[in-house]
Amino acid sequence: MKKALLLSCGLLAATFLSLGQTTKSPAAVQPKPADSSASKKPTSKAKSYDQVITKEAKSKKGLFTTHQIGDKFYFEIPKKHLGKDMLLVSQIAKIPNGLGGGYVNAGTSSHEQLIVWEKFQEKILIKIKSYAAVAADSLPISLSVKANNYEPTLYMFDIETYSKDSSNVVIDVTKFYSSDIPAMSGLDASLRETHKVRNLDASRSFIRSIKSFPLNIEVLQDFTYNATKPSATAYTETISMQMNQSMILLPEKPMKPRLFDQRVGYFTQRQYDYSSEELKSDQKTYIQRWRLEPKDMAAYKRGELVEPIKPIVYYLDPATPVKLRKHMKKGVENWQKAFEAAGFKNAIICKEAPTKEEDPDFSPEDIRYSVIRYVASTTRNAMGPSVSDPRSGEIIESDIIWYHNHLRSYRNRFLLETGASNPNARTLDTREEDIGEMMEMVISHEVGHALGFPHNMGASSSYEVENYRKADFTNKEGISASIMDYARFNYIAQPGDQGVRYIRQMGPYDSYAVNWGYRLIPDAARPEDEVPTLDKWIEAKAGDARFRFGNQGTTFDPSSQTEDIGNDPIRASTYGVKNLKYVAQHLAEWTSKKTNDYEDLIELNDELLGSWSRYVGHVTTMVGGVYEQYAKPNQHISTYNPVPKASQQAAVNWIISNVFTNVEWLINREVVTHNMAGYIDRMRSLQVSPLNRMLSVETFARLDNSGLTTPNHYKTIDLFQDVRGGIWSELASGKNIDRYRRNLQKAYIERLKALMTDQAPVVLMSRESYPVAQSDVRSIVRGELKALQASLTASKAKFADKEVRYHLDDCLERVSLILKPAK
Incomplete structure (x- = not known):
């Protein structure tokens, strides 16, 4: 998941904070850190704590203590968290059918932005912060960077009260989370124009829930808009949707970033570094990856496989059908071998979610837990979004989303693309072992995204077309050099080709890419110091097409296309069309004549x-x-x-x-x-x-x-x-x-x-x-x-x-x- 976030202005923020303290307390004239705005409860018009947080309050401790009193919601913010970097992720939870022409989905992240909570006089501000432009604080140019990239204020709150020991401030967040704030909305300007959205209907909009966890707060909003052209039920002139707002505390110490190289595919974060000695700002692009650190650094340096201090762990949604769980688990742990290439053993693990008895506090919404969510939906899709630290590219958490009907798409493609040569595909009741393997590989693909890898559409073009008809080759190499390609099935194999593999699998590029992005280079103090070593790893594989990265964004490269396999599109498509002709002749025989129904046909x-x-x-x-x-x-x-x-002439003739x-x-x-x-x-x-x-x-x-x-x-x-x-x-x-x-x-x-x-x-x-x-x-x-x-x-x-x-x-x-x- 790519982010586009803004910039920090801590110096000016600290100045405002200092001014606010000066007017409130003599003690404030002494130099203090920005995140400790006052050691004593200041003189103010705020009510006493018990007047605001009454006995009727339903409270939950976490990153902030949250309180609900009737239809009002309060945050009790520890002063120690003022000035701390946090990530605000706005995600669509539920949408009406057809919104945005069907190209907007539940689970889509609409905004991701770095924020800080700041105290200014008797107000609390949410400031949008950015690391898109940076400079070392020790350099004079840092003053200009901060002055010319002043961050906007997202919202301002009155302080309602202070905790009894004055260590926390209490604000009312009801209006903030009930308002139609563009920076947190699931409806951008284009969608509003398409559907002729007039306004948010406050009488039909409300906060459904607020949950607090140790590192994050989750807010679920129900919003209803008045719209002239809604995507569904037009006569209502209404669009209703749910938004989930996640506020996540980022690590105190950012991970050491790794510089991106376009020769290896990774999702990225960008910065403009004004500390550069060059005659211009230096654009730096960092890859997104999890923070993996070996338990035994000495053994790691010796080249031994070492377990990470904190492995990547995915939990299975309790709603997952029991018979599918083993396939999901295997799909996650297929990546273990790839991480061994980077020197880590048991780096990625899949577990059953704990029961209420085992852990009553476990929740899929807790940022500490990455979950494979099983969604009861007719959507035919799966997704692997992640949340990353914009300061360093560190992936903080990810949830793999599996939609129930997705396997129907795979059953259909399996029948159509392999049915000519694969008798096991000529049915609407695909064998469980085939369905399970398809699901396993989809999960592996989506986990790849969650590990930082984009699609590698060039991976399948590294194999000769005729090799797809050979059992020994396909069973060893699969049908693509990477699971991150859209190369789902072997549609080249012809009737009579015995023992070939039809379903994709992990490939050599996957281990190569994990090693390049995740292997630590302990002696490199700065990201720039890693570059010579990273270059050597790439150049060692140069000339071997299996380790080439092919960008999905191109529409002109025939060796980097979606849903293709083989290094010769003409020959591959000739085989594919020949197979489709056979399937077309037998489609009714395999469907309607078996079911006495035309729907599947x-x-x-x-x-x-x-x-x-x-x-x-x-x-x-x-x-x-x-x-x-x-x-x-x-x-x-x-x-x-x-x-x-x-x-090109041969293509035109074809x-x-x-x-x-x-x-x-x-x-x-x-x-x-x-x-x-x-x-x-x-x-x-x-x-x-x-x-x-x-x-x-x-x-x-x-x-x-x-x-x-x-x-x-x-x-x-x-x-x-x-x-x-x-x-x-x-x-x-x-x-x-x-x-x-x-x-x-x-x-x-x-x-x-x-x-x-x-x-x-x-x-x-x-x-x-x-x-x-x-x-x-x-x-x-x-x-x-x-x-x-x-x-x-x-x-x-x-x-x-x-x-x-x-x-x-x-x-x-x-x-x-x-x-x-x-x-």
């Missing part, structure tokens, strides 16, 4: 179309594709290398043969006769999507740039000519043009029209603007339109079918109007 058929579209997308990425390989200058490796011309033609097999007659779902339009959409992606401005920009480093490169004009030849091949052959092709040909003309007429410059992913009107694109498009106009004029007489002739007449008219718009 229709659902699986829709997902089959999705699988086909993914395989097509893997090949489409090769067109205008660029391989990305992170490196440092001393490695003498080019970071970006265009896909060779021959490979799409022409497998996407622009020969798609009738995708229409399942058994499904169509029992489900009016508009399959003709669905096919149009599936064909047009790769067409538009190939003929996109982003593709043209990459093709243009590739000419700077590759003389014999695939050019934009080559792409246009190849695509036109493939889409309009009937004009030369006289072959009948079916409805799928007619739709596609019209879409082609519409795409060229857009390229000719759209006025606004296109902003690419690199945030650079590509001025289409000033490039060669329109010149080429105009030439292609003229060539098509001539072909249509010369060829339309070949076709006797009236529907086809009308289609060609229409296409000719459309082309003519683009070239010479009507006045």
